[in-house]
Amino acid sequence: MLEVKNLSLAYGLHRALDGVALDVGRGEIVTILGANGAGKTSLLKAIAGVVRTLPGKQVSLGGRDISVLPAHEIVESGLALVPEGRGIFGDLTVKENLLLGANPKRARDGEAARRDQVFSLFPRLRERAAQIARTMSGGEQQMLAIGRALMSNPDILLLDEPSLGLSPAMVQELFATLRRVREAGVGLLLVEQNAQESLRIADRGYVLENGIIVGHGTADHLKSDPAVQRAYLGGVPPATASSS
Ligand SMILES: Nc1ncnc2c1ncn2[C@@H]1O[C@H](COP(=O)(O)OP(=O)(O)OP(=O)(O)O)[C@@H](O)[C@H]1O
Numbered sequence: 001m002l003e004v005k006n007l008s009l010a011y012g013l014h015r016a017l018d019g020v021a022l023d024v025g026r027g028e029i030v031t032i033l034g035a036n037g038a039g040k041t042s043l044l045k046a047i048a049g050v051v052r053t054l055p056g057k058q059v060s061l062g063g064r065d066i067s068v069l070p071a072h073e074i075v076e077s078g079l080a081l082v083p084e085g086r087g088i089f090g091d092l093t094v095k096e097n098l099l100l101g102a103n104p105k106r107a108r109d110g111e112a113a114r115r116d117q118v119f120s121l122f123p124r125l126r127e128r129a130a131q132i133a134r135t136m137s138g139g140e141q142q143m144l145a146i147g148r149a150l151m152s153n154p155d156i157l158l159l160d161e162p163s164l165g166l167s168p169a170m171v172q173e174l175f176a177t178l179r180r181v182r183e184a185g186v187g188l189l190l191v192e193q194n195a196q197e198s199l200r201i202a203d204r205g206y207v208l209e210n211g212i213i214v215g216h217g218t219a220d221h222l223k224s225d226p227a228v229q230r231a232y233l234g235g236v237p238p239a240t241a242s243s244s
Helices: 040-048 071-076 094-101 111-121 123-127 138-150 168-183 195-201 219-223 226-232
Strands: 002-011 014-024 029-033 058-061 079-082 156-160 187-191 204-209 212-218
Touching (some): 014 029, 029 226, 094 138, 111 168, 168 187, 168 195
Parallel strands (some): 156 187
């Protein structure tokens, strides 16, 4: 579904991404593991076309080359980004935020049906449809940000640290919802500090260090890799060292 090859990005002299290649299938959850500053946010922004990249990248979505498209046309072709910090319109209601999410042409026709779908994924948003977004809790705002991205009818959803700042119970709820989004056939590319949780729901993952992909494999393979355990899973817990 999403295929990325040779993606590089520099901020001045600092090369934040170097020849990154990855792919995400339909209905697949793929996670990116990486330390602070590894380039995870830059990677999602580069795929979504909101930062300028170095020449030579190849990005395709459903077989269509989207490498040189501007960000709004990338959304039109079926890729939506949920940025870190959520990026919702705080002064607008939940319903108005969702309506704005349906602005791409590909999403306008089925707006009401899709809103119903979003409301069944996130019942709390239905209850709070008339509430001003900034008055909602952090977890509710995160759900709204994801709901709004889903309103664009994406084939691929890029999520940047969706669990940041949420309570453990809210994190569980969020991850359960991401599973249901996947069941609807949407592919998810997930950046998470919470590697434990993201590997629990992911099918596959990539390890990003200093802008370079240094490892990839199934979630089970990564969970049992000693280097991954040391760097991202807080050591080698004997009970979970084997894949599950
Ligand atoms: N606009 C910018 N200008 C200059 N340098 C930047 C800019 N954005 C990011 N960087 C640098 O690029 C590198 C990668 O940043 P990025 O935010 O992509 O990392 P990250 O893996 O998402 O980190 P974190 O987990 O801490 O959010 C870092 O060294 C960062 O300081």
